[in-house]
Amino acid sequence: MALNIRAAAAKCIFAVIDKGRSLSDELPLQISKIDPKDKALLQECCYGVLRVLPELEYEVRSLMDKPLVGKQRVAHFLLLVGLYQLKYMRIPDHACVAETVAACPALKCNHLKGLVNAILRNFLRKKANEDNSTLPDAIKYNHPGWFIKKLQIGYPNDWERILAANQIKPPMWIRVNRQHHNIKEYLALLIEAGINFSNVDDKSGAILLTKAVDVYKLPGFELGHVSIQDGAAQQAAVLLNCQPNDNVLDCCAAPGGKTCHILELTPDIGKMTAIDIEENRLIRVQENLTRLNLTAEVITADAAKQDWWNGEKFDRILLDAPCSGTGVIRRHPDIKWLRKATDIDILTKLQQEILKNCWSLLKPNGTLLYATCSILPEENSQQIQAFINQTADAELIQINQNQSIGWQILSGENNMDGFYYALIKKKNHSS
Numbered sequence: 001m002a003l004n005i006r007a008a009a010a011k012c013i014f015a016v017i018d019k020g021r022s023l024s025d026e027l028p029l030q031i032s033k034i035d036p037k038d039k040a041l042l043q044e045c046c047y048g049v050l051r052v053l054p055e056l057e058y059e060v061r062s063l064m065d066k067p068l069v070g071k072q073r074v075a076h077f078l079l080l081v082g083l084y085q086l087k088y089m090r091i092p093d094h095a096c097v098a099e100t101v102a103a104c105p106a107l108k109c110n111h112l113k114g115l116v117n118a119i120l121r122n123f124l125r126k127k128a129n130e131d132n133s134t135l136p137d138a139i140k141y142n143h144p145g146w147f148i149k150k151l152q153i154g155y156p157n158d159w160e161r162i163l164a165a166n167q168i169k170p171p172m173w174i175r176v177n178r179q180h181h182n183i184k185e186y187l188a189l190l191i192e193a194g195i196n197f198s199n200v201d202d203k204s205g206a207i208l209l210t211k212a213v214d215v216y217k218l219p220g221f222e223l224g225h226v227s228i229q230d231g232a233a234q235q236a237a238v239l240l241n242c243q244p245n246d247n248v249l250d251c252c253a254a255p256g257g258k259t260c261h262i263l264e265l266t267p268d269i270g271k272m273t274a275i276d277i278e279e280n281r282l283i284r285v286q287e288n289l290t291r292l293n294l295t296a297e298v299i300t301a302d303a304a305k306q307d308w309w310n311g312e313k314f315d316r317i318l319l320d321a322p323c324s325g326t327g328v329i330r331r332h333p334d335i336k337w338l339r340k341a342t343d344i345d346i347l348t349k350l351q352q353e354i355l356k357n358c359w360s361l362l363k364p365n366g367t368l369l370y371a372t373c374s375i376l377p378e379e380n381s382q383q384i385q386a387f388i389n390q391t392a393d394a395e396l397i398q399i400n401q402n403q404s405i406g407w408q409i410l411s412g413e414n415n416m417d418g419f420y421y422a423l424i425k426k427k428n429h430s431s
């Protein structure tokens with residue numbers, strides 16, 4: 001029998017918050033146990049609860065004397081699922097309460113049915129008198145306090161806008177494979193298929209769809225004529241600007257979105273080497289290359305080391321560094337709760353180490369594109385400024401007319417994810 005979907009959502013959120021598992025790992029497990037027609041509802045419950053977790057936790061605390069702990073902890077997350085539905089979903093209140101209560105047996109907490117029912121009904125009674133203006137920032141903005149503070153320092157004028165953008169469901173961007181169609185041709189195919197779009201970036205091939213669609217409805221998806229990739233991520237291949245015969249390294253490549261985009265834009269590239277430290281994630285790179293009919297040498301390796309390298313220097317290097325992921329919170333709300341303040345120092349050191357190592361693999365006159373999907377200055381402009389200060393043969397190329405150290409795209413800006421790019425050229429000392 002299929003698992004009750006509220007129970008599946010509670011299990012999923014329990015795994016993320018209490019076990020530190022990522023939503024993208026846990027959700028497919030739960031999806032496999034429910035009725036396929038309920039997949040969208042399960043996703044909405046999980047993503048939704050993680051988006052507004054502090055606010056829901058606050059509601060539960062104000063409705064209960066003692067929180068549910070130990071074996072009953074999963075029922076605590078069921079309550080959050082129930083509250084989320086009552087606050088944010090267009091499901092009649094009585095159905096939300098009844099369905100949430102009905103999930104108790106699947107969580108082995110039949111004895112808590114009365115309690116779940118009472119809490120949800122109490123919430124409905126007190127809902128009318130809400131005033132959240134005096135709540136702490138973490139609850140008001142539904143983000144961890146440490147992160148809000150960092151944003152307030154980094155972006156005194158924009159922090160509230162960034163937090164608000166993180167709470168909005170992301171749009172769907174697609175990438176046209178220019179080996180098959182130019183943008184104009186593909187737009188005609190979209191129109192023919194009745195798929196609406198609202199924005200087109202001619203340089204990268206990025207198209208913003210008005211509404212998300214099933215990938216298999218996109219003309220030529222299975223044939224590799226189009227891929228899913230955010231508009232910000234699609235700037236990487238354009239900025240790297242590979243030329244025919246270039247020897248190119250993509251050194252943190254998995255799952256391969258940018259590797260494939262570079263190959264699509266430069267079919268006569270010399271060679272593409274794609275490395276990543278995670279063997280499992282490289283399977284995705286290979287799958288993407290196969291679907292798109294592209295070729296690269298794929299190597300499991302640590303980009304901070306050189307034991308994988310054949311000694312041939314590269315013309316272009318893409319370093320899409322491991323980062324906090326704080327620019328893609330709108331796509332992965334679990335990042336807010338999995339990422340800890342202490343991770344940032346560890347990440348900046350790792351980025352620094354990989355950057356230094358990659359620099360030594362670059363030819364004179366070659367270019368390296370540093371990228372992150374972070375919006376924290378420590379991982380971005382400050383990281384690059386420090387590298388430029390310490391590296392005599394590094395020259396920063398200005399890529400945004402309003403910013404001097406790289407290009408910081410803020411979450412939600414032009415409907416894109418938060419991203420950072422810095423393009424660095426290696427000076428040729430003999431010239």
Ligand SMILES: C[S@@+](CC[C@H](N)C(=O)[O-])C[C@H]1O[C@@H](n2cnc3c(N)ncnc32)[C@H](O)[C@@H]1O
Nearest residue numbers: 252253254255256257258276277302303320322
């Ligand atoms: C932001 S993701 C890359 C996304 C990818 N460029 C794309 O466009 O699909 C960062 C990647 O860095 C990899 N990584 C982390 N530490 C690494 C290291 N020391 N060496 C190589 N890869 C590493 C992770 O496994 C992860 O796949």
